[in-house]
Amino acid sequence: xxxxxxxxxxxxxxxxxxxxxxxxxxxxxxxxxxxxxxxxxxxxxxxxxxxxxxxxxxxxxxxxxxxxxxxxxxxxxxxxxxxxxxxxxxxxxxxxxxxxxxxxxxxxxxxxxxxxxxxxxxxxxxxxxxxxxxxxxxxxxxxxxxxxxxxxxxxxxxxxxxxxxxxxxxxxxxxxxxxxxxxxxxxxxxxxxxxxxxxxxxxxxxxxxxxxxxxxxxxxxxxxxxxxxxxxxxxxxxxxxxxxxxxxxxxxxxxxxxxxxxxxxxxxxxxxxxxxxxxxxxxxxxxxxxxxxxxxxxxxxxxxxxxxxxxxxxxxxxxxxxxxxxxxxxxxxxxxxxxxxxxxxxxxxxxxxxxxxxxxxxxxxxxxxxxxxxxxxxxxxxxxxxxxxxxxxxxxxxxxxxxxxxxxxxxxxxxxxxxxxxxxxxxxxxxx
Amino acid sequence: xxxxxxxxxxxxxxxxxxxxxxxxxxxxxxxxxxxxxxxxxxxxxxxxxxxxxxxxxxxxxxxxxxxxxxxxxxxxxxxxxxxxxxxxxxxxxxxxxxxxxxxxxxxxxxxxxxxxxxxxxxxxxxxxxxxxxxxxxxxxxxxxxxxxxxxxxxxxxxxxxxxxxxxxxxxxxxxxxxxxxxxxxxxxxxxxxxxxxxxxxxxxxxxxxxxxxxxxxxxxxxxxxxxxxxxxxxxxxxxxxxxxxxxxxxxxxxxxxxxxxxxxxxxxxxxxxxx
Numbered sequence: 001x002x003x004x005x006x007x008x009x010x011x012x013x014x015x016x017x018x019x020x021x022x023x024x025x026x027x028x029x030x031x032x033x034x035x036x037x038x039x040x041x042x043x044x045x046x047x048x049x050x051x052x053x054x055x056x057x058x059x060x061x062x063x064x065x066x067x068x069x070x071x072x073x074x075x076x077x078x079x080x081x082x083x084x085x086x087x088x089x090x091x092x093x094x095x096x097x098x099x100x101x102x103x104x105x106x107x108x109x110x111x112x113x114x115x116x117x118x119x120x121x122x123x124x125x126x127x128x129x130x131x132x133x134x135x136x137x138x139x140x141x142x143x144x145x146x147x148x149x150x151x152x153x154x155x156x157x158x159x160x161x162x163x164x165x166x167x168x169x170x171x172x173x174x175x176x177x178x179x180x181x182x183x184x185x186x187x188x189x190x191x192x193x194x195x196x197x198x199x200x201x202x203x204x205x206x207x208x209x210x211x212x213x214x215x216x217x218x219x220x221x222x223x224x225x226x227x228x229x230x231x232x233x234x235x236x237x238x239x240x241x242x243x244x245x246x247x248x249x250x251x252x253x254x255x256x257x258x259x260x261x262x263x264x265x266x267x268x269x270x271x272x273x274x275x276x277x278x279x280x281x282x283x284x285x286x287x288x289x290x291x292x293x294x295x296x297x298x299x300x301x302x303x304x305x306x307x308x309x310x311x312x313x314x315x316x317x318x319x320x321x322x323x324x325x326x327x328x329x330x331x332x333x334x335x336x337x338x339x340x341x342x343x344x345x346x347x348x349x350x351x352x353x354x355x356x357x358x359x360x361x362x363x364x365x366x367x368x369x370x371x372x373x374x375x376x377x378x379x380x381x382x383x384x385x386x387x388x389x390x391x392x393x394x395x396x397x398x399x400x401x402x403x404x405x406x407x408x409x410x411x412x413x414x415x416x417x418x419x420x421x422x423x424x425x426x427x428x429x430x431x432x
Numbered sequence: 433x434x435x436x437x438x439x440x441x442x443x444x445x446x447x448x449x450x451x452x453x454x455x456x457x458x459x460x461x462x463x464x465x466x467x468x469x470x471x472x473x474x475x476x477x478x479x480x481x482x483x484x485x486x487x488x489x490x491x492x493x494x495x496x497x498x499x500x501x502x503x504x505x506x507x508x509x510x511x512x513x514x515x516x517x518x519x520x521x522x523x524x525x526x527x528x529x530x531x532x533x534x535x536x537x538x539x540x541x542x543x544x545x546x547x548x549x550x551x552x553x554x555x556x557x558x559x560x561x562x563x564x565x566x567x568x569x570x571x572x573x574x575x576x577x578x579x580x581x582x583x584x585x586x587x588x589x590x591x592x593x594x595x596x597x598x599x600x601x602x603x604x605x606x607x608x609x610x611x612x613x614x615x616x617x618x619x620x621x622x623x624x625x626x627x628x629x630x631x632x633x634x635x636x637x638x639x640x641x642x643x644x645x646x647x648x649x650x651x652x653x654x655x656x657x658x659x660x661x662x663x664x665x666x667x668x669x670x671x672x673x674x675x676x677x678x679x680x681x682x683x684x685x686x687x688x689x690x691x692x693x694x695x696x697x698x699x700x701x702x703x704x705x706x707x
Contacts, residue, residue, distance in 0.1 A: 020437065028682055049451045103694075
């Protein structure tokens with residue numbers, strides 16, 4: 001079903017008109033209100049008036065995570081802080097997370113866009129949606145929560161963790177729709193088996209999964225084991241949490257809410273657009289965001305355009321499921337982590353160039369991350385107690401700064417494999 | 433119904449409208465707000481052909497649907513049969529480019545303009561003023577139909593019937609505004625351009641005029657592009673709005689979003705945010 005049929009099924013020519021109008025006013029506003037964009041536009045002698053068609057956007061420079069970091073915390077806001085009603089964070093490449101602000105209109109619009117995603121995934125006002133994403137600085141559970149309210153469905157904000165309680169809620173509250181990461185859905189299914197829950201007796205019908213890459217076999221397994229119709233949805237914390245794009249019941253690609261986001265798919269090396277259907281990096285320009293507009297933001301997510309119209313009747317074009325990253329960002333338990341962030345923490349503790357390796361694997365259904373760290377001279381100690389203290393300190397710092405728990409293992413000097421003198425910093429053993 | 437793309441208008445060397453892009457869907461009320469001299473009237477007059485845009489821009493009007501021009505009663509029945517609530521293609525395959533058409537041709541294509549300051553003919557009777565609005569309808573059948581339309585307009589605006597023999601110049605401001613609207617409707621428009629209908633009127637009279645505008649849209653699926661300095665009352669009846677500033681469209685969106693936008697509140701809604 002549709003939430004806003006007149007827009008979700010809009011005539012393409014009409015959509016392009018709307019996008020052009022919104023692009024023109026967005027560019028005018030950022031050139032006036034955001035110093036970074038004003039400077040960049042001046043550098044290339046660009047006046048927002050020169051945008052005559054959507055393709056003209058290719059003349060503009062990209063916005064990167066580095067730009068967000070350079071303008072930390074509020075440099076890219078397009079309205080004064082007093083007009084911001086909500087702050088969220090997105091993971092930065094080093095140390096600090098970047099800050100993203102929402103106005104009243106932004107939050108309301110976020111809810112409507114998430115409601116479209118929910119309606120496309122099968123929900124109606126009769127459904128009970130259990131949101132098992134974390135509610136925190138990261139956008140996580142909020143988007144779908146607002147979406148369900150906008151749709152008129154009931155929300156159960158169970159947030160993440162506490163597996164047995166999650167299962168109990170699914171059973172007792174007669175949850176009909178579950179939103180979480182795909183790996184957590186499989187984990188919950190295992191927990192149900194342990195608890196001896198009769199899955200046939202559950203009311204579950206719909207599953208909305210996102211936050212980390214997954215695969216068709218995983219989709220089939222989730223659908224079989226939980227008895228749900230499983231759909232993918234997509235958000236970018238710098239742009240907006242869940243609500244940017246979502247799959248319909250055709251399960252063949254995610255419809256991008258194109259009336260609010262202009263997207264391009266580029267070759268991350270040449271920065272040119274890829275041929276239709278080729279895999280490349282997703283680049284997003286916001287068309288309606290007031291607080292934190294982004295022009296040609298490089299998401300780092302790799303995907304492709306799904307060609308052709310969709311049988312569901314929506315005219316918004318689709319992107320394929322996200323298959324990976326164009327940079328070295330890792331997604332561990334649904335949280336974005338850059339190896340450079342880990343390095344920054346280690347540098348701070350050790351005070352020397354650390355040699356380390358992050359290994360990620362699936363323990364059961366869930367991600368497990370282990371940090372192997374070579375003991376440097378500064379750290380060299382014979383005392384078991386000191387070593388244990390050091391490990392604890394590193395664990396605490398990583399958990400508090402990256403929001404992900406790591407196992408930490410100290411290893412002897414020069415024991416980690418090196419290629420060209422550099423340690424291979426990440427080993428990802430997860431198979432989806 | 434209508435879409436403007438990259439429209440530029442110059443008065444001599446003055447760049448009065450800069451790359452304006454805007455659209456109005458069928459059955460929508462769209463408000464155009466902005467300060468004095470922002471280019472609102474320029475934009476309306478460019479649509480109605482009174483001003484010529486610079487080359488390069490486009491003004492496209494959707495062709496009339498269902499054969500006959502859906503004027504008063506025609507549109508009423510179309511609204512009933514076409515009320516599927518789904519996505520209607522606002523732009524059919526062949527659009528009509530208005531940028532090089534004469535004003536009277538544009539009226540015949542279904543676009544009526546109610547100018548700023550009403551511009552009724554003061555020494556003429558109310559009835560004659562209304563009838564003049566049907567100047568583009570020729571032939572015996574069309575004139576008979578025009579007489580029916582006039583009767584319908586009198587039902588909508590009883591005060592005009594009461595004063596049909598009076599000179600238009602003796603009417604009050606609000607009555608003159610109703611007269612100007614009635615005159616425009618006599619051309620059986622699909623799109624009504626309204627320039628400052630509330631200007632110089634008492635708030636209660638303005639509200640009454642606005643009620644009529646909503647009523648026209650609801651009953652006849654008339655499409656309305658409304659220019660108004662009184663941004664709040666315009667946005668209260670509009671579906672969407674555009675904000676013009678020194679010839680540029682700087683903001684656009686659903687009316688309720690514009691009402692909640694602090695820039696709009698500060699600049700156009702007269703709300704003191706520091707208090």
